Amino acid sequence: LSCTFPVFFSQLFLEKYGYFSEPGPGTHSPAEFTEALRDFQRVTHLPPSGVLDAPTLRQMALPRCGTDDGESRAAGPRRASPARRRRRTAQHGGRWYKRHLRYRVVNWPSYLPQHEVRLAVRAAFELWSNVSSLLFWEAQDGPADIRLTFFHGDHNDGLNNAFDGPGGALAHAFFPRRGEAHFDSAERWSLHSGKGRNLFIVVAHEVGHTLGLEHSPVKSALMSPYYKKLSKDFVLSWDDILAVQNLYGKPSKGSAIQLPGKVFTHFQDWNTDLYGRDRQQRSLSTYYCHSFFDAITTDGDHNLYIFKGSHYWVVSESGNASDPRPLQPRWPGLPAGIDACAWSQLSGKFYFFKGGRCWRYAGSKLEAGFPRKCSALGLPRHPDTALYFQQLRRLVLFKGPKYFVVGEEPLGAEPYYPRSLRDWAGLPPGTAGALTHRDGSVYFFRDDQYWKFDQAKLQVVASGKWAAQLAWMGCWDANSEQVLF
Ligand SMILES: [Zn+2]
Numbered sequence: 001l002s003c004t005f006p007v008f009f010s011q012l013f014l015e016k017y018g019y020f021s022e023p024g025p026g027t028h029s030p031a032e033f034t035e036a037l038r039d040f041q042r043v044t045h046l047p048p049s050g051v052l053d054a055p056t057l058r059q060m061a062l063p064r065c066g067t068d069d070g071e072s073r074a075a076g077p078r079r080a081s082p083a084r085r086r087r088r089t090a091q092h093g094g095r096w097y098k099r100h101l102r103y104r105v106v107n108w109p110s111y112l113p114q115h116e117v118r119l120a121v122r123a124a125f126e127l128w129s130n131v132s133s134l135l136f137w138e139a140q141d142g143p144a145d146i147r148l149t150f151f152h153g154d155h156n157d158g159l160n161n162a163f164d165g166p167g168g169a170l171a172h173a174f175f176p177r178r179g180e181a182h183f184d185s186a187e188r189w190s191l192h193s194g195k196g197r198n199l200f201i202v203v204a205h206e207v208g209h210t211l212g213l214e215h216s217p218v219k220s221a222l223m224s225p226y227y228k229k230l231s232k233d234f235v236l237s238w239d240d241i242l243a244v245q246n247l248y249g250k251p252s253k254g255s256a257i258q259l260p261g262k263v264f265t266h267f268q269d270w271n272t273d274l275y276g277r278d279r280q281q282r283s284l285s286t287y288y289c290h291s292f293f294d295a296i297t298t299d300g301d302h303n304l305y306i307f308k309g310s311h312y313w314v315v316s317e318s319g320n321a322s323d324p325r326p327l328q329p330r331w332p333g334l335p336a337g338i339d340a341c342a343w344s345q346l347s348g349k350f351y352f353f354k355g356g357r358c359w360r361y362a363g364s365k366l367e368a369g370f371p372r373k374c375s376a377l378g379l380p381r382h383p384d385t386a387l388y389f390q391q392l393r394r395l396v397l398f399k400g401p402k403y404f405v406v407g408e409e410p411l412g413a414e415p416y417y418p419r420s421l422r423d424w425a426g427l428p429p430g431t432a433g434a435l436t437h438r439d440g441s442v443y444f445f446r447d448d449q450y451w452k453f454d455q456a457k458l459q460v461v462a463s464g465k466w467a468a469q470l471a472w473m474g475c476w477d478a479n480s481e482q483v484l485f
């Protein structure tokens with residue numbers, strides 16, 4: 001072989017993506033090169049000529065996943081040689097031996113809002129959990145089964161895996177149970193369907209690898225190696241669904257939920273589409289038990305209100321959960337995906353917080369002057385948790401390592417706040433919501449965990465998993481059907 005630039009480039013490419021059985025550029029015979037090219041052409045639906053022509057070179061230059069093409073080539077008429085298969089089994093295949101996996105977004109591009117990145121990543125994981133028996137929780141810190149990290153260039157997992165700047169390899173991931181997906185920081189990532197690489201689509205694809213899925217030879221599959229724009233059609237193809245169900249089985253409740261791509265162009269609204277669909281799905285009244293929620297509070301009749309997306313659930317004092325109800329008729333004008341909610345025992349009013357704004361309702365009536373720009377009143381933007389705290393007869397807003405005490409009339413932060421979260425001994429930062437229970441304790445929630453805070457001792461006195469351990473959360477019926485917690 002004459003080592004012209006295109007030949008050298010294509011050899012490196014075919015080697016990187018697993019089309020040669022032996023490593024080392026320049027060590028391949030012309031016959032091996034032709035065979036590898038033909039394999040690549042089959043996988044990419046080009047005429048399998050074995051000739052390095054312009055369409056083949058163009059195909060090699062398209063943006064794609066950096067994980068190699070492994071067994072997807074075996075779908076062609078020529079089976080992999082035994083030597084090649086042996087090499088593959090060492091790297092490919094594998095699965096997790098549990099259904100309940102934690103993931104963590106380690107970092108993300110600074111130009112993307114954290115909240116939206118987390119929603120996009122959550123939606124990408126839910127794409128897979130909707131059609132399989134898997135369940136995912138986000139870990140905001142600490143250990144996780146699957147870690148998502150952005151890197152520049154060489155990042156210590158082999159020169160073959162060094163990122164290549166804009167275009168080319170966008171991301172890569174490792175098969176179970178390494179639990180790593182890496183994304184090229186040099187790409188222009190986006191959360192919308194227009195310019196840039198859609199992060200949701202690429203995360204969803206890489207998560208597929210971390211679960212054990214290989215590249216698919218089916219052109220329309222999410223697991224096909226080439227980058228796709230977010231389309232209005234279905235995101236997962238039958239091939240993706242069969243592949244994940246082959247490893248982990250079907251969803252334990254109802255049938256698979258298949259969501260069209262247009263749902264994912266507006267993450268804030270995606271629950272609306274989910275529930276608006278007239279189809280069999282998981283038991284809706286306990287959906288919140290297996291997922292995250294945005295906020296939680298309790299009213300004077302000891303009803304729990306659990307908020308997620310554009311819906312809320314009411315759990316009565318006896319522990320019976322309602323079906324999900326849309327926010328709109330109950331609280332007109334309230335947007336989906338609120339940050340925090342609290343019901344005030346003092347005024348009997350509901351407070352909602354999202355971004356820098358707040359809403360206050362007496363019954364279903366939005367009070368005059370609301371929504372207000374509460375960040376201008378000294379309140380934090382995007383509070384983690386809101387709570388009515390009986391001891392102070394004030395609202396408390398939690399945000400990261402700090403908390404704010406907030407008076408209702410006039411609405412605003414009290415002087416000398418924020419203060420350190422250390423005042424709430426044993427409480428972790430980043431809780432999703434809190435409520436004062438009729439037993440007199442304050443319960444804080446984050447992911448699948450709860451912390452019980454004693455108001456007299458001013459410290460956390462117990463913690464655990466809320467769905468399994470707190471009967472009044474209304475999840476015991478849901479749990480009895482499967483052993484997950
Ligand atoms: Zn891939």
Ligand SMILES: [Zn+2]
Pocket residue numbers: 155157161172182
């Ligand atoms: Zn890497």
